[in-house]
Amino acid sequence: MSGEGGSGSRERPLSVVAISIGNELLDGRTADTNLGFAARALGAMGLRIARHATIGDDRAGIRTALEREWAAGTDLVLLSGGLGPTADDVTREALADLAGVALIEDRAVLERLAARYARIGRAFTGVARRQALLPEGVDQLPNPVGLAPGLWLEREGRVIAALPGVPAEFQAILREGILPRLGRMAGSHATRSVALRTMGIPEAELADRIAGLAIDWTGIELAYLPHSGGVDLRLVATGGAEIEARLAAAEAAIAKCFGTDVYGRGEVTIEEVVGNLLRDRGLTLAVAESCTGGMVSARLTRVPGSSDYFRGGIIAYANEAKERLLGVPGALIGAKGAVSEEVALAMAQGAREKLGADVALAVTGIAGPGGGSQEKPVGLVHIAFAGGAKAFARRLFLPASRDLIRERSTLLALDLLRRELESPAG
């Protein structure tokens, strides 16, 4: 079913298939985020997920799917879900069926479970004990953030790894239990990767400019990963020790080419980068928002410890609020309109003063679907910075849905602040 089926020329060491288990995924209650997380984590090791299936809480169905993968020669099947305590969690049973072994109660797991239940003051019932039942001979993958361990079933060099479906547990076990083992399985096909996160340059322009760089691509693969906040560049290198220097040279050449258009490396977010810059420089921040309605502040405060630098925000949605809370002159709004460079600047200055912050950011725009005009269409957004003796604004035109206009305005406002904080004069 996958692209790899037809060609024997792939040099990848391992073939991988992901299977998610749970009725809640098939009836629309829950969105599956584990596939994407696993794909990115494995991708960083140079491994691809060849295909993915979602199946219900069905013991025979899970077994059949696994048998099919073993017959197909899949090296790694990554199972997600069905390891909880209730009767519809049947992944353990399906694995035991497949391996032809019994489920036995693991004493160590049982004791950890009993202790955990005692600590949170809940009765350790027969249902809860089910999580200590493991297929005989299976390896355990410790669960640092939950109750049920992950399972690692290996036969003739092929592996079925079963992880809990709860995203935090899935991610922790993948990172701490699966990836190191895969690194060992891959052996001499060791891979290293770097991800450079860019904002402000379209994918096609990135590709054009990278094509013009003198980079030795031997053993290195480049992928473009666009998302609403920009485009990530992922470099994956496969080979021996000599690959290290080549990968570092490629990364350096790209980083030099794009300069401050690269806002970070790996999984770091723009709000974390901004937060670190503010903390390093000992600066406090205030925000004034209109069309984004709190989204800039909500993002900044997602970061634990953001109270170190974030003073607060003012969402001046009504024009009157812009006057009362930010001191924007009513005459200025009347003359230039609430969505104007001048009002954006006045909002930033006002937020800075009212909140007693070192620097401030402001956003005002027309998110639609109503409220646009020929002169000021839906998607017109002004973002402004104020700090020290400096204040400036930038005009954006982002024609899209209301949600996307707000999302992109939020990210580009944060990026404006980042660039200013990173600039030598900033």
Add this chain to the structure above:
Amino acid sequence: MSGEGGSGSRERPLSVVAISIGNELLDGRTADTNLGFAARALGAMGLRIARHATIGDDRAGIRTALEREWAAGTDLVLLSGGLGPTADDVTREALADLAGVALIEDRAVLERLAARYARIGRAFTGVARRQALLPEGVDQLPNPVGLAPGLWLEREGRVIAALPGVPAEFQAILREGILPRLGRMAGSHATRSVALRTMGIPEAELADRIAGLAIDWTGIELAYLPHSGGVDLRLVATGGAEIEARLAAAEAAIAKCFGTDVYGRGEVTIEEVVGNLLRDRGLTLAVAESCTGGMVSARLTRVPGSSDYFRGGIIAYANEAKERLLGVPGALIGAKGAVSEEVALAMAQGAREKLGADVALAVTGIAGPGGGSQEKPVGLVHIAFAGGAKAFARRLFLPASRDLIRERSTLLALDLLRRELESPAG
């Protein structure tokens, strides 16, 4: 692979399998939202998705997967993705392979495409023309929001429906093209459904109380759909005309039992409900936020037209900001702490006054992971309402991750406002 395989007792008229196509889903660039949307839309008709697969942009792989489903007797295969103009969009080719027909250029589609390209001022190239190539004899499903039509391939009463992967296009074609046809295919097995959205009652308690109601469940199925904002109750009725009265009676009995714990019907969101209540009552709203950092305001302003009632918000993250912007007495913060009922009330009163609004909402809490204590642990949140001569606060304890504490606080604050606005005295 699915729950239906083992039992022949299901009375559902149609078996459904969903397949998503695209390398971007398998490498973690894009999250698949089409599965969840289709599952909920079909679920409302009483149809279940038995299983789901994600496969890459691979012509042979798509054909193999479809052949397998036809061999398995699947009534409807819902394909998503691979209908775009570029060379890696190969769903059209795979369908033609499967049906043993040629791809022919459809004149009507071609003309629509050319006109659309002319309107947006882009060159209508050979690549773009690919979207007019359709498998011979296939039915088209009009695409009201995009370029490529959906495809409906029917053989011996079984159907493969291929839709674009772009969520807005997938959703529009599913709603306007697929669901009506499925209604006809289901024939006498007509279904009707209602969804009641509840907040504030755990799923187990909902189930207990519903079990105690005198409801004739003949032909009616009840599903509990929990999510971070509460639990949705979905009633799906299958049968003839007589089912209508029974469904209405069941809905009325449940609605009466839970009263204001039901905040809406269908897909309506809590911020839409709150917005409609404010507009109907001619009231304006101000918000003061600490731990939610702008999330309450961001949600309220997601709703188009929210400027009719939302004056603005103050994100008083630092204590000093609570004093300066909201007029919360420093002595009160010193005596009671920033996370206290008294400060929540003062924040709500302050936001109302500063923004000149009729009613105000405030949230203050400890989202963690740091900042908790024995007395005031992570997860402690106070929400407050102020309006008219009335002001009150509620204490919540929501031990969870930082993200979840913030999300639940946001929703429960909006729900507090809704209940107050719905109350006879409100």
